[in-house]
Structures are given as structure tokens and as C-alpha cells.
Amino acid sequence: MTTPAGHVYVSRLLTDGAMARLRALGLPLRIGDDNPPTREALAAGMAGAAAAVVTLTERVDADLLATAGDGLAVVANVAVGYDNIDVAAARAAGVTVTNTPGVLDNATADHTFALILAVTRRVVDGDRFLRSREPWIWGPRMLIGLDVSAGATLGIIGYGRIGRAVARRARAFDMTVLASTRSRTSGDEDGVRFVDTGTLLADSDVVCVLTPLTPQTRHLIDAAALARMKPTAYLVNTARGGVVDETALIDALTAGRIGGAALDVFENEPHVNPALLDVPNLVLTPHIASAGEATRDAMGILAVDNVAAVLSGRPALTPVR
Ligand code: GLV
DSSP states (O other): OOOOSSEEEESSOOOHHHHHHHHTTOSOEEEOOSSOOOHHHHHHHHTTEEEEEEOTTSOBOHHHHHHHOTTOOEEEESSSOOTTBOHHHHHHTTOEEEOOOSTTHHHHHHHHHHHHHHHHTTHHHHHHHHHTTOOOOOOTTTTOOOOTTTTOEEEEESOSHHHHHHHHHHHHTTOEEEEEOSSOOSOEETTEEEOOHHHHHHHOSEEEEOOOOOTTTTTSBOHHHHHHSOTTOEEEEOSOGGGBOHHHHHHHHHTTOSSEEEESOOTBTTBOOGGGGTSSSEEEOOSOTTOOHHHHHHHHHHHHHHHHHHHTTSOOSSBOO
16 A cells, blocks of 8 residues: 555444554544543544544534545544435535445344344343342242244344344344335235334334435424334334434323333434433343444444555445445
């Protein structure tokens, strides 16, 4: 690789495997730390950079791209979702944007399934109950949940790579699987039936949201969507917080209009609406769906490899188009 004029800015410490790949580039590096950079630190790190490796906590907008200067060739996001980046502004500035599709499908599907089982089979309720130190004895009516593998129906909204990985797991649990996508609302594929989103909401015992956050999907799950769900159904969101109207979800859970929910993502991360902490039948995790050890290495390595490709004049491996 010919040495570019600028440095490679890395907004946060990545995993050891990804940091090793980064150092192996042999390029001048400026590396942030464990915490997200302030806006000022982000701008300072990007100024004069040839490449930036950022995470979903960094907002890369037109102003920031302007601060970076003309030498910036690539912004590599260490995430499959890229709603934190103004892709149109990057394109206009001649900057390639890349993301990390593929390498996190299984980890994200595993966590989605972990949340499905945790909320439907009341794993967290049980854990909390024991920690309350209440005396207890086994009972036939105790902590009863949904029989996931007795023909329960899983509805997957957004049937991309991660949706397919979730569907594979659901089939192993003998679930009926429905899916809805923008492009497909009928037909079958690999044991999955495609339906429109309204039908999916009405017919599913568990609705799982796996769409990217775009202006079209913001608040896709709003009060009306929640009202279409069965009163016993569960909602699981491992996509982006903004896809679900949190206030409407809080209302639905408080009123017992749905069976429960599990969220890995939040509308205003890292802020978690305090009302979410008090509503019943809700399992929460802090945006860790892709946090498998090998997966997080693979995400960082793919971001670094994208930087290496672009700075060598080759096409990016996984460009955002
Ligand atoms: C994580 O949320 C990702 O988009 O990779």
C-alpha cells in the first residue's frame, strides 16, 4: 500500500484482534479510547485523516465530513447498521462508506433468540424472583410462559441475512415462521411464509423486528401496530431503537395490551427511558446482540480491511451503496 497523506483515525478501542489488524497496516494511527469521543474529539481525530474507523456511537454528518478535509477517502463503520452516517453527504464528498454485513448474522440471531426465550419463558422474572429471597416451592401455576416450540408463530419484520438466521433457529424450534419485507408480501421460501406486515402482526405469537432504521421504518411499530398484535404476543427488537415507538410500547405493556417485549436497542441510546425500567414483562439488554467474542473481532477486522482496500485503490469489500 502506498502510504496515504493522512492518518487512520479510530474513534474507539476495538477488540484485540481488530487492533492487531489495524497496527499491521503500518500506517500512522490516531486511536480513541474505550469511551465514545466527544464531538470535539471526533472532529479533531478526523481532521486530516485519510480514513476513519467509527462505531455506531459516532454521528458522521456533513459538518464532520467537512472538518475532515479533502484527504478523507473512507469511513468504515464497525456495525452493519449505518444510520449514524449521512451516506448522501459522504457520497457528495467523495468518501466511501463501509459497514460490516454478514459477519454478525449468527451472533445477532443467537441474541435475538436468547431474548425470545428469555421473555417468553420468563427467565428474567425467575432470576429476579429467586434473588428476592422469597420462600418458594415448585408449583404447577408458577411463572408460566409461552410454549415456543408447540407451534408458536414467529413473525420476522425485515427478512435480510439476520432475519434468515433467526428463521433457521425458529424452524429448529418447530415454530411457524412468517416474514414481511418491503419487496415481498406473499409466497413461501424455505419454510417461511411471506405476508404483509399487518397480517404478520395479527398472526404472530412473537414479532421480531430486524429492519434497518430509515425514515420509512422510524416508528414502524407504533400504537396502531401494537394494537394489531395478539394480547398474548411478544415484541422483540434487536434492530434499532427508533423502529419502535417506545412511548407506545410502554403504554401497551403497562395496560397489558401485549404479552411482553424484549429490547436490545433504544430510541435515544445510551439514554434508556426510565419508564421502561418499571413496566412489567419486559427484558432489556444494552445493545449487545452482536457482542460475541469472534464476531466483534470479525466486525473490527472487516472495517480495517475495508480501510486497507480503499487506501490501496481497490474497491471496498463491503461498501454501503
Ligand atoms: C449493531 O447494532 C450493528 O448494526 O452492527
